[in-house]
Amino acid sequence: MARTNNNENFPQYLRVMTHIQDKIRDGEWTYGKKLPSQRALAEEFNVNRTTIVHALEELKASGILESKPGSGTYVSNQNWSDISNQVIDWDTISQYSFHAGSPRTIRKINDLETDATMxxxxxxxxHSSLFPTKTFRESIANVSESFHLSGYDDGKGDFHLREVLSFRLQEQGIHYSSSSILIVSGALQALQLISMGLLQQGTYVYLEQPSYIYSLQVFRSLGMHLKGIPYVSGELDVRYLENQIRANKKPSMLYLNPTFQNPTTKTMSWKNKQEVLTLANAYQLPIIEDDIYRDIWLDREAEPSLASMDDGDHVLRIGSFSKTVAPSLRIGWIAGPEDVIQKLGDLRMQTDYGSSALPQIAMHDFLVSGKYDxxxxxxxxxxxxxxxxxxxxxxxxxxxxxxxxxxxxxxxxxxxxxxxxxxxxxxxxxxxxxxxxxxxxxxxxxxxxxxxxxxxxxxxxxxxxxxxxxxxxxxxxxxxxxxxxxx
Incomplete structure (x- = not known):
């Protein structure tokens, strides 16, 4: 616990200095830790930025902090070991960890996305005005009496939620039963499970250029190669993709976000999807169809999904309620061949024993009651x-x-x-x-x-x-x- 002096007569800049030194002394902030922005610190202490600048400059002068031009202020190694109870340099230990950290720009964006002043x-x-707060609370109330604390499930997720998802997928022409659906904590976990459970180091993951996946480390941290496929005249260049598959001669998978793609918002045409599926059939190319934006169609209903057009079980389809209901629900799913889902479900049990039960059964009520539609x-x-x-x-x-x-x-x-x-x-x-x-x-x-x-x-x-x-x-x-x- 920090020992910051909150005495009103204590100079404000000293209060900030003491807080930072306590963080370092207690081992919360180690060498190489980047400090919050001046704006965030000023907001936390309810002082102006001049006060923050004064405190930081004093700590820099004493060698406790250091500035990196264009990057920010960091805990220095000059005097860190003198005032910290921590003797382990965690920054050095984690430098070569299996999972790479996000690039600096991504980290900056992630930090600022929770800044209410931005x-x-x-x-x-x-935006909060678009959340179905009132109606989802009704669903929580509806299931609260039937919710009982119990043991872990089989890792695949609530059976009734998977049943209703299966029904909705069949309405879209995707004929997967509940046993071919795995509930996950959002689309990102789906990609993590696929990368750990189905792919091997050296796999080429082909994807649209540009793509949201380039902002993540989910595939690259496990030793896979990302290879962008361009669009030509508004269509994914399938011929270029085929040439890459032939040239690389290594295991490969195709990742597509074909409906309102992130970030370009492009939607693949029916003809282009058919070309992709023909190629997948010829080369036994597995496809991840990330379809999390499908329900947010505006001018006209979304085009048929790749999974609905696939006759050869090439497609693993990812869906999520994070974009249409609320990110904090952490409910998404993977639909695919039953043996693949069984393997991913087993891996899920090895990682976290499945998603929280209450959001799942509340989401089931939200769906079957018609509130979601x-x-x-x-x-x-x-x-x-x-x-x-x-x-x-x-x-x-x-x-x-x-x-x-x-x-x-x-x-x-x-x-x-x-x-x-x-x-x-x-x-x-x-x-x-x-x-x-x-x-x-x-x-x-x-x-x-x-x-x-x-x-x-x-x-x-x-x-x-x-x-x-x-x-x-x-x-x-x-x-x-x-x-x-x-x-």
Whole structure:
């Protein structure tokens, strides 16, 4: 427990210094730990940033902290061992861990996504006004008396929830029984289980270019290679994919997010999906179909899924309620051949013995009562308003610098900026101005001129304020570039 002095007469900057030193002394903050931002510290202590700067400078002068230009403030190794009870350098120990840490930009985004002072124009999470809070509480109340604390299940998840998911999948033309469905804690855990349980080191994971997967370490940490497949004239280049499979001659798997893809919001055509399935059949290529945005169609119902078109059991289909109900539910699923699901279920038992029971049985009630479909109807109308609102704002305020396509569903607007806009600088300056966006280069191994904006994660007022700030930043960059030409 920290021993910070809260005496009102204690100078504020000393209070901050004492808090930081206590964190280090108690072993909570070790060498190499990055400190929270000045903004976050000022908010925590209810002081202005000048006070925080004073405290940090004092600690830097004494060698307890150090600055890394463009990165932030860190616990220094100079005096760390003198004031810490901890003698183990955990940073060095974890440096070569099996699972790599996220790149610096991703870590920064993850940290700022929980900062209530930021305008959230990047994250893929529904604004609180879009959560079905009242109706889901009714489902929790409905099942509360029937919920009993008991032992672990078989790892596959609640049987009744799997039954209703099976029924809904069959309505979409995907004929999997409950025994071919595994409940997981969101789509990311599904990918982790697949990578650990089905793939081997050296496997080539082919994926759309760009792709959300490039922002994760889920495959690369287990020794797999990511290989992007480009789009040509709006279609995934299946011929390029085939050439890569022939050339690499190693185990391979195809990851696709074919409906309202993250981050581009593209949807693969029926013809393009048929070409992919023909290729999969010829090369016995397994496919992961990440279909978590399917229910957020706006202009027209989503195209048939790959799994519904697959006659050869090539497709493992991933779904989730994180994007349509709430991320905190942590309920997703994998549907596929029964023996594959059995293997992944066994692996799930080795990791965490399955998902929490109460959210699952509440979700079952939410589905069978019709509340989920009622919520989807409400959600689509609200998200449509937000999409149109953001498109209008982008056209009005950013239209001179960007190109985009209006998405037919999903959560995002994928902008392509003209070459005279420095996207990295735009990202950094936007954070400084209190706006968080997702730069396109986190979704690709190559730099690009793209930015992913979310029209679901902030209020209408904050969306407008954020877009206006982006315009101001770009105009300021233009003025700076103009002046530099004559300096």
């Amino acid at each position: 305008i959230q124009l990047g994250k893929g999470e529904l 009622e919520h989807l109807s409400f959600l689509r109308k609200q998200v449509l308003k937000r999409r149109d609102f953001m498109v209008q704002l982008v056209s009005l305020h950013l239209g001179d610098w960007v190109e985009w396509e209006v998405p037919e569903g999903g959560m995002f607007l994928w902008l392509t900026f003209s070459s005279d806009v420095n996207v990295k600088k735009l990202f950094t300056e936007a954070i400084r101005r209190g706006v968080l966006i997702n730069p396109g280069y986190i979704y690709s191994p190559y730099n690009n001129q793209n930015v992913r904006l979310s029209y679901v994660s902030s209020s209408f007022q904050k969306i407008e304020a954020g877009i206006i700030i982006l315009r101001e930043i770009i105009k300021a960059m233009e003025r700076s570039n103009y002046r530099s030409c004559f300096s």
